[in-house]
Structure formats: C-alpha cells, structure tokens
Amino acid sequence: MIKKIQVCISPKLFNLYDDNNSIIVLVDIFRASSTICSAFENGVKEIIPVGSVQEAIKLKSKNKEFVLCGERDGKKVKNFDYGNSPIIFSKKIFVNKTVILTTTNGTKSIDIARKCKNIVIGSFLNITSLSNWLINQDKNIIILCAGWKGKFSLEDTLFAGNLSNILIKAEKHNYSLCDATINSIYLWNFAKKDKSIFLKENASHYDRLKKNHNDDINFCLKDDISTKIPIVSNKSIKLLRNV
Numbered sequence: 582m583i584k585k586i587q588v589c590i591s592p593k594l595f596n597l598y599d600d601n602n603s604i605i606v607l608v609d610i611f612r613a614s615s616t617i618c619s620a621f622e623n624g625v626k627e628i629i630p631v632g633s634v635q636e637a638i639k640l641k642s643k644n645k646e647f648v649l650c651g652e653r654d655g656k657k658v659k660n661f662d663y664g665n666s667p668i669i670f671s672k673k674i675f676v677n678k679t680v681i682l683t684t685t686n687g688t689k690s691i692d693i694a695r696k697c698k699n700i701v702i703g704s705f706l707n708i709t710s711l712s713n714w715l716i717n718q719d720k721n722i723i724i725l726c727a728g729w730k731g732k733f734s735l736e737d738t739l740f741a742g743n744l745s746n747i748l749i750k751a752e753k754h755n756y757s758l759c760d761a762t763i764n765s766i767y768l769w770n771f772a773k774k775d776k777s778i779f780l781k782e783n784a785s786h787y788d789r790l791k792k793n794h795n796d797d798i799n800f801c802l803k804d805d806i807s808t809k810i811p812i813v814s815n816k817s818i819k820l821l822r823n824v
Contacts, residue, residue: 615704622707
C-alpha cells in the first residue's frame with residue numbers, strides 16, 4: 582500500500598492537512614523541538630506545552646515544583662525560571678522534573694495539532710531514532726513545521742527534507758509525496774553538504790538568534806545526540822521510547 586509523506590510548511594496551513602490517522606511530526610528546530618528532545622535525553626519526566634504565557638504562569642501557581650520555561654521573540658520570559666534553550670536542559674538538575682514550556686512558535690503549533698492522536702517531536706538531535714521508528718509504522722506521515730509566527734522557515738523545512746529523504750531511501754514503503762515534500766527534499770539536497778553554513782547565510786531565524794543564542798543554534802544542528810522520541814500524550818509530552 583502506498584503511504585503519504587506530506588510537509589506542512591506552516592501551522593497556518595495545517596487545516597488543509599489535518600488527518601487524525603496520520604503521524605504528525607512536529608518540528609521547530611530553532612528551538613522548541615530541539616529543546617524538548619534535549620530535555621528528555623537528560624531525564625525530564627514530562628513537559629507541559631502551553632500556548633500562552635498566562636496559561637504557563639497559572640499552571641506554575643498550582644504546583645511550585647514545576648519548572649517554568651519559555652520565550653517570546655527569542656527572549657526568556659520575564660520571571661520565568663529558564664528560557665527555551667536545549668543546552669540548559671543538558672544539565673542534570675532537570676532529572677524527573679515536570680517542565681512547563683511556552684514558546685513563540687513550537688508550543689503554539691502543538692496546540693494547533695493537539696486534536697490529532699499521534700504527534701511526535703522531531704529534531705536533528707533525534708533524527709535517526711525518529712526515522713527508524715517512523716519507517717516501521719504503517720501510517721501516513723505529516724511533518725508540521727512550526728515556522729516563524731505562521732511564516733515559512735528554512736531550518737524546519739530543511740529538516741523535513743532530510744527526514745523525508747531518509748524514509749524514502751529505507752524502501753520499507755512506497756511513498757506518495759506532496760509538492761511541499763518534494764520541495765523540502767530539493768532544499769535538503771542543496772544544503773546537506775553543510776547545513777550550518779547554509780542556514781547561517783540564508784535563514785532569518787538564524788539572524789534573530791545568533792547574537793544571544795549562537796551556542797543554542799550550533800547545538801540544534803547536531804545530529805543524533807538523542808535516542809529519545811517524545812510524544813504528545815493528552816496535555817503533556819512524555820517519552821515514547823528509547824531506541
């Protein structure tokens with residue numbers, strides 16, 4: 582049977598792809614999905630993603646043990662415990678902690694896709710483990726790019742092309758590709774020789790973050806430092822498996 586790989590380049594378009602029977606791969610390379618993967622790799626118990634700062638503060642007020650993390654426009658939210666940094670989560674102080682996370686793009690995209698029952702979190706950090714798992718699933722795949730405030734982003738689409746390419750080359754299924762998927766694969770093939778240089782020279786979100794978060798950017802572009810696959814489960818993100 583032919584399986585579909587579709588790439589949704591913006592959460593604003595997700596209603597055109599919405600399919601409760603597909604696996605949704607949520608990606609926000611700079612930085613939410615990378616932060617989530619880093620957090621689980623380093624022992625976080627669960628992450629509660631919320632769309633608004635107010636909702637995050639309200640949840641924190643109910644349980645002071647929760648760790649409050651988030652950013653807006655790339656900057657740490659005032660009075661939050663931490664921002665949205667995958668490097669911060671490499672510290673062992675987060676082991677067995679519940680984290681509340683709100684971000685400009687990633688957690689809002691999770692909210693948009695939440696009614697779908699199969700949502701996993703993807704990044705370059707866990708791309709091999711994620712692709713190996715997806716290859717063995719008998720479902721269509723929608724890669725949802727968080728983008729930047731509803732707009733297209735190079736880094737998320739680049740990841741989508743990389744992941745799609747891996748799935749196709751595995752030859753486990755015959756895949757049908759939408760135009761956006763084909764476009765993302767072309768982008769990946771153009772940039773794959775050195776994705777860091779390509780994004781440094783071309784990505785607008787790279788420019789937004791490079792002054793204060795250059796270490797985060799470099800970290801987010803590393804391949805396979807995590808074997809964890811986070812999955813959205815009801816109102817939180819938990820660990821699907823360790824491959």
